[in-house]
Amino acid sequence: MTPGARVAAAIDILDAIAAGQAAEQALSRWARASRFAGSKDRAAVRDHVFDVLRHWRSDAARGGAETGRARMIGRLRAQGIDPDTLFDGQGHAPARLSVAERAPHDMPGDRGTAWDLPDWLVPVFEDSLGPHAKSQALALTGRAPVTLRVNLSLCDMSKAGAMLAQEGIETVPNPRADTALTVTEGARRLRNSAAYREGRVEIQDASSQAAVAALGRPGRALDLCAGGGGKALALAAYGWAVTASDIDPKRMKDLPERAARGRHKIDICAAEQVDARAPFDLVFVDAPCSGAGTWRRAPEAKWALTPARLAEFSAMQREVLTKAAPLVAPGGALVYATCSVLQSENSKQVEWFASQTSTFEVERETCWPVDEWGDGFYSAHLTRAD
Numbered sequence: 588m589t590p591g592a593r594v595a596a597a598i599d600i601l602d603a604i605a606a607g608q609a610a611e612q613a614l615s616r617w618a619r620a621s622r623f624a625g626s627k628d629r630a631a632v633r634d635h636v637f638d639v640l641r642h643w644r645s646d647a648a649r650g651g652a653e654t655g656r657a658r659m660i661g662r663l664r665a666q667g668i669d670p671d672t673l674f675d676g677q678g679h680a681p682a683r684l685s686v687a688e689r690a691p692h693d694m695p696g697d698r699g700t701a702w703d704l705p706d707w708l709v710p711v712f713e714d715s716l717g718p719h720a721k722s723q724a725l726a727l728t729g730r731a732p733v734t735l736r737v738n739l740s741l742c743d744m745s746k747a748g749a750m751l752a753q754e755g756i757e758t759v760p761n762p763r764a765d766t767a768l769t770v771t772e773g774a775r776r777l778r779n780s781a782a783y784r785e786g787r788v789e790i791q792d793a794s795s796q797a798a799v800a801a802l803g804r805p806g807r808a809l810d811l812c813a814g815g816g817g818k819a820l821a822l823a824a825y826g827w828a829v830t831a832s833d834i835d836p837k838r839m840k841d842l843p844e845r846a847a848r849g850r851h852k853i854d855i856c857a858a859e860q861v862d863a864r865a866p867f868d869l870v871f872v873d874a875p876c877s878g879a880g881t882w883r884r885a886p887e888a889k890w891a892l893t894p895a896r897l898a899e900f901s902a903m904q905r906e907v908l909t910k911a912a913p914l915v916a917p918g919g920a921l922v923y924a925t926c927s928v929l930q931s932e933n934s935k936q937v938e939w940f941a942s943q944t945s946t947f948e949v950e951r952e953t954c955w956p957v958d959e960w961g962d963g964f965y966s967a968h969l970t971r972a973d
């Protein structure tokens with residue numbers, strides 16, 4: 588495909604998304620109908636689509652309309668690329684720009700457009716992040732790094748880096764966690780590499796790795812909101828004896844295969860059986876949340892979030908904290924974590940929990956920012972006093 592044809596494909600996919608299709612579904616449909624597209628074409632089209640999704644408002648403003656075509660014009664302008672070089676009407680490239688499209692479009696001065704956030708989230712970001720609100724909102728419009736967790740129970744950092752390099756996957760140590768490598772080249776080869784297939788590395792953001800690294804001497808741990816099992820696997824690699832559970836067992840469907848790859852034994856437990864396994868030295872609550880720290884990876888979620896949905900997350904967080912507390916052994920720890928940068932989901936929830944109980948003490952809270960090394964993440968470490 589020519590660069591122009593890739594842009595034309597992205598425009599069609601963006602229109603399908605604007606009409607209500609999920610981005611992954613729209614991309615898969617296009618890929619199935621476009622057998623001529625090679626892997627580099629598919630990657631380039633995906634990059635265009637996700638770049639626009641991250642800049643949904645500002646691209647529309649720069650392009651002068653809320654269409655896939657205008658947004659793609661806006662995206663090229665933001666990247667300093669003259670749209671005329673790709674919109675040339677040749678072959679499968681998009682039609683030439685009209686006079687109206689070529690006219691400069693002034694960016695509106697409001698912060699929602701400039702920060703690429705829904706208007707209601709601007710004050711929420713300001714309350715949560717103070718002087719960092721703008722820089723964090725803008726950080727969320729960039730591409731996320733691809734980060735690996737080296738499974739130290741099977742491999743050391745330098746061996747993992749060397750194995751990956753042999754297969755054309757270049758990495759650098761990620762300063763956020765001692766187990767983390769950031770991929771700088773060859774990320775698309777990762778899932779076929781020996782290091783990944785043999786469980787020596789797993790894909791996991793460095794902030795999540797850092798949150799698990801800080802948990803001290805291993806014992807019996809419950810990952811109460813295990814989902815795909817990222818935290819459970821990282822805990823097991825540090826030597827914790829892990830029980831994994833989730834209110835929605837379907838969410839754990841990949842966990843047995845991932846655990847087998849990493850050669851970890853994880854006790855996968857139905858939600859109604861958890862009480863019988865208690866107490867635990869550590870209960871890790873990776874709570875359901877807005878995902879605001881990970882919107883680079885899932886930009887549609889940024890535009891789909893509403894105040895009502897945020898309130899629903901808040902209720903779920905309180906419910907899961909309440910459920911977790913009695914499962915912690917005396918002297919044990921409760922870790923509450925989210926991949927959110929919003930105070931209402933983080934410190935406010937821990938404040939609420941602390942106001943409900945005299946049994947737990949808040950030892951420390953840590954916030955990791957959205958930056959070149961990792962996603963926004965929060966964790967609070969509480970200890971059970973009695």
Ligand SMILES: C[S@@+](CC[C@H](N)C(=O)[O-])C[C@H]1O[C@@H](n2cnc3c(N)ncnc32)[C@H](O)[C@@H]1O
Pocket residue numbers: 811812813814815816817818819832833834835838873874875876903906907910
């Ligand atoms: C942020 S995700 C977990 C991600 C996962 N820990 C990982 O590292 O891949 C939150 C999970 O919490 C689960 N969940 C929501 N409410 C719950 C509850 N009351 N009890 C247990 N799990 C719950 C959801 O089904 C979802 O899988």
